[in-house]
Amino acid sequence: MPSTTDDTATTDHTATDPAVAEPADRPEDIAAAMQTPAFRRDPYPLYARMRRTCPVYRSPQGIWYLTRYADVETALSDPRLSNDRDRMTRALSARDGGMRGLSRLIGRLGRIMTNTDPPEHARLRKLVNKAFTARRVEGLRDRIQMAVDELVRYDPPTQVIIRVAADDLPVGGEILRTGDLVYLVLAATNRDPDRFTDPDRLDLMRRGNRHLSFGNGPHFCLGAPPARLEAEPAIGTLVRKLPTLRLDDTRALEWRPNPLQRRLRALPLAY
Template sequence: MQQNNDTRLSLNDVYQPEYVANPYKLYHRLRKADPVFWDEQLGGWVLTSYNDVVAMLRDPRFSAQRFVTDKEWMPTDMVEALGSPMRALTRQMLFLDPPDHTRLRGLVSKAFTPRVIEGLREHIQQIVDDLLDKALPQGHINLIQEFTYPLPAIVIAEMLGVPPEDREIFFKWTNDFGTILDGGELTQEQLVQAFMGVSEFMDYFRQIIAQRRTQTKDDVIQALITAEEGGSMLSEEELLGNCILLLAAGHGTTTHLLGNGMLALLRNPTQYQLLKEQSDLLQLAVMELLRYDGPVQVTARKAKENLVLRDKKIEAGQNVYAVLGAASHDPAQFADPDRLDIQRAENRHLAFGQGIHYCLGAPLARLEAEIALGALIRRLPAPRIENEAEVEFFPAMIFRGLNELPLTLGS
């Protein structure tokens, strides 16, 4: 195995406070050390160049079936309780290869076509306006709690057909799901608690599904149930696992996109003012905000066979981490990549991934961002960050988002 010289450097350093605030400095260091970097701490390869990441995500020799199903870490008395959520998560589209991935994605994709999503525009605008109507009279807004969290939660809940008033309990379950995906340095107790949360998530959807078998509705869950009964062989674990994926991914990442995007604009006032003056730049601006500080930073694959990437020999079974955030800041692909430029025309960012696992909800996320950011810039009078010290990103490797973003609304 060919390794790099800097064994102290690791993608795991992203949990250090310096890189929690700005992971792109770490990505540049990793790319400079080696764009195909053997990470001793992670025990896998780390890709940071745009071309390498695109090539890997399109290469069928790399498998998405990377979810660890080893139960050795579980307390003996918890194996039975936690085994079910673990199996359900392995049946999510996120962790499947063709043909299972193709079958599941085909069932769900009909609910996320551009035509369907565009039909939601008026309703999303109404939700945005209602949320801002409540916040504006106060003269300040905690943007995450009062706006960027509830908006996508309401939208995806309605699409799935679950009660929007349950969105408060979604927050904990989505965090539990995100904790499992991100990994990090978790204690056994924290990992057990996260899986217990996912188990509660599954029980919630079991109740919804049971109701639908007698009281049908026209929504995504009903479509998946019908497909199961119609012979597409959607197992209960597939049904439950992908309901969790759609709800969690459908609002968690969009919350981060909106929060990160608004913060980036406020920290770049000339760009904020340009967008305020030229609303026709909104679509370009959303694309640039996705590139500049996207909600998903890392994805992973497992090599199915021995292969060579650049001059590195990657062995079958080894993990390969594609750093989407690094690829979207690769100076070989993007001019002056660390500068926010809402007029950037050539912008094939990788915030939504690439290849067959390209984000199914990308059209919905873009639409929500265009409507939400447009309304914020139009309706918020002179917003200012109340206290920069309170603006903190949560420590994570895969996801990137803010805990809070308190704003004062000037006159």
């Protein structure tokens, strides 16, 4: 957890774990690295390597991983990459193991706004859009701290957004075929040095912070403005009430194994 003093308002995250920093470029080696405890502790060295060596990467399971900011920003707005529930469940159920369980979970959700494509998505979004506009939220509080956006850029809880190719789609010299699963790795794009200066540093005063943690295009997160609204006073209150709050370094951090959602089992703190 970063300190709020001037000397440590930025955190350098350039140290790498040899278990994930330099995998071979073969798809099977990268896939194996993604299953290691080292990757769960810190996925960013591997994401950086993928951005450099295979930014449009097809896993042995046939899943595409996009890790460059420019590619993912464009992909999030491309109608050929679908978020439709029925198309998603078909693509997931064609895979083995946990993918079929995810398919069943998505199927149980029903057809809601977040798992539809235009024009149905646009119709549903219009019904709720007025309650979530930035202007309405800004009326509740004038200024949202830049620190909130930097925290969700630096280590987003949603690491990957899944899409299905509804049509053949060229990306970065590769062709994504109709029906292919596509992982848009937000956590990698948010550390892309072609978009962010010194991206592995936590800079709470970073300007021009157009991260993709809330998505982009027609599925941009409606909850982004209220999320910023809620996070800013929460962080401010913690800093004021518990100025010595820090990580309890006597206890190791344990990360949950889900590579799509970055979650701690517990956050040990001391003050």
